[in-house]
Every structure is written in C-alpha cells, then in structure tokens.
Amino acid sequence: MTDVEHRGVPDARPAETPAFPMARDDLFAPPEEYARLREDQPVCPVHMSVSGRPAWLVTRYEDVKAILADPRTSANLKHRGYPLQIDAPEDLLDTIPRILPTMDPPDHTVQRRLLIPEFTFRKVEAMRPHIQKVVDEHVDAILAGEKPADLVAKLSFPVPSQVICELLGVPFEDRYLFGSWARLLAGRDTSQERHIEAEMEMSDYLDDFITHKQKNPGDDLITRVMQRNEEAGAGLDHDALAWVARVLIVAGHDTTASMMSLAVVALLRDRAQLAELRTDPALMASAIEELLRYATIADSSTGRVATTDLEIAGHTIPAGGGIIPAKASANWDPTVFEDPERLDLRRSPNHHLAFGYGIHQCIAQTLARAILDTTLTTLTTRVPTLALAAPESELPIKTYSLVHGVYELPVTW
C-alpha cells in the first residue's frame, strides 16, 4: 500500500481500510461486498480511493434512511471530512458556491423553496404532452434509422436532455453542450484537467445565459425562479442563479439517462413481465418504482459529514467524520425487500431510497418518473419487437461512475 495523504479524523488509518468506491460490475446488483457489510460491519471505516480521506460506509436500509433524515449531518462537500469521490483540486472546490444538494438549512430551505413550484404534480402533468412529443420524435428517428441503434445516444441521453433544456429555457441548438458537460462532470474517471475545462466552459455559458434571461424573460423555469427570487427577497445573485441552472442540468442528465437505459435492459430480460406491462398499462407506475429500486443508479451520491458525534448501529462516528449512506445497499437489503435480487414489477410495499430521503430528496423526482413512464410506455407499445443487439455481458458498464449505468446500449427490432 502506498502512503496516502489523508485529511480528517486523526486516528483513522486509511491504508488499512477498504477503498471506496467498490467495483459495481454487475448491471444491477450493488457491489458484492455490501451484503457482507450489512451483516458484519454495518458501519464500516473506508478510505476514499481518489483522496485517501477516511469515511464511514453505512449499508443497512434503516441506518441509511436514518442518516439521510438526520439533522446532525451536513451535505457540505467543502468540509474537510466530506467523502469526496471526484478528483477536483481543493482550490477549485473553494471557488464554487454551495449548490442545492450540498447546502444545509437555512440556506438550503430558501433555495429549495424557489424551485419546488417547478416540479409539482400539476406542473409535471402539464408537461406530459410535450414529453410525449419529444419521445415520439426520437423513437421516429430510431425506427427510420439503421439497425442496430445505440439507445443511449439516440434516446436515453437526448430525451431528458431536451426536456430539461426546454424547461430551463436553454436554446434548442445549445442542448448538446449540456449533455457533454454533464457526462464529464459526473464521471469519476474524468481527469482533473478535463474537469476544470468542462467547469469553465459550463460556467461561461451559464453566466451568459443568465444575463440573457435577465434581459429577455421567457416562459421558463429560470425566468420564474428569478421572479420568485425577487418576490421572496431570497437574495440569489447572478452567480447563484447560474449555479441553480447548472445543478438542475447536471443532476438531471446522466441520472435519468442511465435509469432509462437500465430500465430497458431489465425489461428486455424478463419477457413475461414485459408482456404484463403491455397488457396492463396501470402496472407501469409500480414497475417504475421497482426499476428505480433495482438499478439504484446513484448509490453513493449523498455524502454527508457528521456535525456532532453520531451513533449508528452501535458505532460512533465522530464529529467531522464523512459518511457514505449507500442507497443501492439499502435498496437491496433483504431484511426490507424480500428477494431483492428479483425484479418484481408488482413489488409492494416498495419504499426504496433511489431518490434519496430527507430534505435533499430529489426535487425533480416527479418529472423523472414522468419521463421514464412516457419513454417506457412508448417503447413497449411502438416497438414491441425491441431486443438487445449485443449480449448483456458485453454491455460496457460504468463500473466506477458516480452514476451507475451503461455507456452503450445497442438494440434492434
């Protein structure tokens, strides 16, 4: 073991602890170590591969849920103890303002309230015809094109990308920029250099975009957030608004796209349940919840720092200690989900933590569900002969990505 520089709790000996993240090289199953950890070491000291920082990995459902709801934790990724997984230099981290997923109350509460009205049930229902149109256009293009087609490039990525960009009021021709930045920024394997480059390009773009919106208000989320900001006296300045746009774009791209690809793979694997979905469209709602649980693409996205000494499952995490509540582990906890390795589209109850839990729970989850619902329903009805064009074992998995998924999904029909 090489000497690793570590910051944080003095007594930890990172070289002797398991490295995090652990390999997730199955399409759906969480890293295999999690099962043993849930049994024997529910609060396990680890060290972050990228920085050597020590942290505590929490794997049982009840404990993951408790941590995510615990007001004695902070989501601040600038904290020395935060379980950082990206190779971003500290001086870069210092320059970025706090963004919604990494803010704590009371600032978090203020900012979240500016955004909540954009993602209500009614708002999302009103978007459905438009989402359907976007999906139809992309499916039309696939059906008119060559076989095999890469569903990642032709459907999973562009559909959420277009929906989010239109929601935000980003010009149509610019939407591909975001897909590319989002991919880079969410990747654990992005080099520091490329990360900085992508950061700067995106910052510049959004800076100009906010200026443009201030002068040319439109019927879009950014304009409405700006208005609400004024009315509520929330005090978000130009930079903060650019960051609001940015976090929505980055948070919504890779996640929904990955989920869509993995959902297709899971459904194609199980012809019997897929047939049930076709004959019983009312099944889609619970099917989506099960697909969310099964895939749990954002296993460790919700890093936390203990703000006081915390006790979980008989272990004490000291104040300042980093915590990794592993949502994929929680969602495959057999004491909560019977036969968690089985995809059961009718699974009920299904109180999964795929969207997180607590005050940071995914703000756009209703929109994410609507995009998934529309896409999967359209695919199952319009492309009944959809099939993989490569064996599952050959699908390139994002083994160490912050957002689990596949890089490519060749299909035919």
Added chain:
Amino acid sequence: MQVSADEDRCVGAGSCVMSAPEVFDQDDYGTVVVRDEDPDESQWPAVAEAIAICPAAALRIVRESTP
C-alpha cells in the same frame, strides 16, 4: 383518522400525492395540502404509505381527542 401535515417541514417532493391523491395535493408552491383530513377507511393504507415515504417526515396521524 385525523391526518395532519406540517407545511414548514414539507420539501415538496410530492410523494404523498403519488401515494394518496384523494387525500393529499400540492398547492402552487408545491407545499402539501390535505384535501381530506378525515379520510375514509379505504384510504388508510394509502395514507400510511404516504406517511412512511414522506422524505421530510411532515405527515402524521393525530390522535382524536377523547370527549
């Protein structure tokens, strides 16, 4: 059953509306609105689910006071 929602805790996730749309709604701000404070027994499982999954623990059943 008396259903109560704490608007200050609400984070607008909308999970309650998803589970029990007859009982819960969201206002224009996304904050929870209890449509039916005393829902029929047929709604109780859905209400229980809504309470369980609320990410902000904003929902609860209030004990009806004894006369």
